[in-house]
Amino acid sequence: MTEAIITLTIASAMLLGSPGPATLSLAAVGATFGVSKGLSYLAGILLGLACAMAGAVFGVAAVFVQWPQAKWIVQICGAAYLLYIAFRIAAAPVLVDASTERHRMPRFRDGFILNLLNPKAYAAFFVLFSQFIVPLDDAANGYVATALIVSAVGIVVDSIWLAIGSAIRAVFSHPRYARPTRVLFGLSIVAATLWSFL
Secondary structure, eight states: OHHHHHHHHHHHHHHHHSSOHHHHHHHHHHHHHOHHHHHHHHHHHHHHHHHHHHHHHTTHHHHHHHOHHHHHHHHHHHHHHHHHHHHHHHTSOSSOOHHHHHHHSOOHHHHHHHHHTOHHHHHHHHHHHHHOOOOOSSHHHHHHHHHHHHHHHHHHHHHHHHHHHHHTHHHHHSTTTHHHHHHHHHHHHHHHHHHHTO
C-alpha cells in the first residue's frame, strides 16, 4: 500500500508538475502580479484540474478515443485560449497600476477554462487512473483515495510554479528586462501548447 501511494505521488508530480501551458502560465502570473494576486488564477487552475480529473474518471478520455474529432476540437479550443492567456501575459504593461492590472491579470475564470480545455490534463489523469489506482478492497474507495492524493499533489506543484514565478518577479518589474521576459514567458506557453499537439 505504501509503495503504491509513493508511486502514485511521484507519477502525479511528474505528470502534473512538468512544464506545460498551465504551469508556465502560473509562473508568469506569479512573476507579473505576485503570489497573493495570483491565488485567484491558481484556484481556477485547480478547479479546472478537478473537473478534468472527474471527466477522465467518468469517461471523457474514452470519448476522445472513440471520437478523435472531439479531442481535436477540445485541443483547438484549448490552444486558442492558451494563446489568449499567453498574449495577456506578454502584453501586460511594465508598470502596472490598479486599473490596468484589473483588466490584464488572468483571473479565476481564465485558469478554470484553461485547464478545463487542457487535453494534457485529461491524458495525465487517464494514465494515473488506469495505472496507479490505490489498491483498496473497495474499488470506489481506491478511486477516491487516488483522487485525493492526485489533488494534493496538484495543489503543491501548481503552488510551487506560482511561487517560482514570484521569486523572479524583480526581473519582471525591471523596466529594461520586463518586456522581453514577459514575451519569453508568453512564447514558452505557445511552445508548450504546440508541443502538446505532437
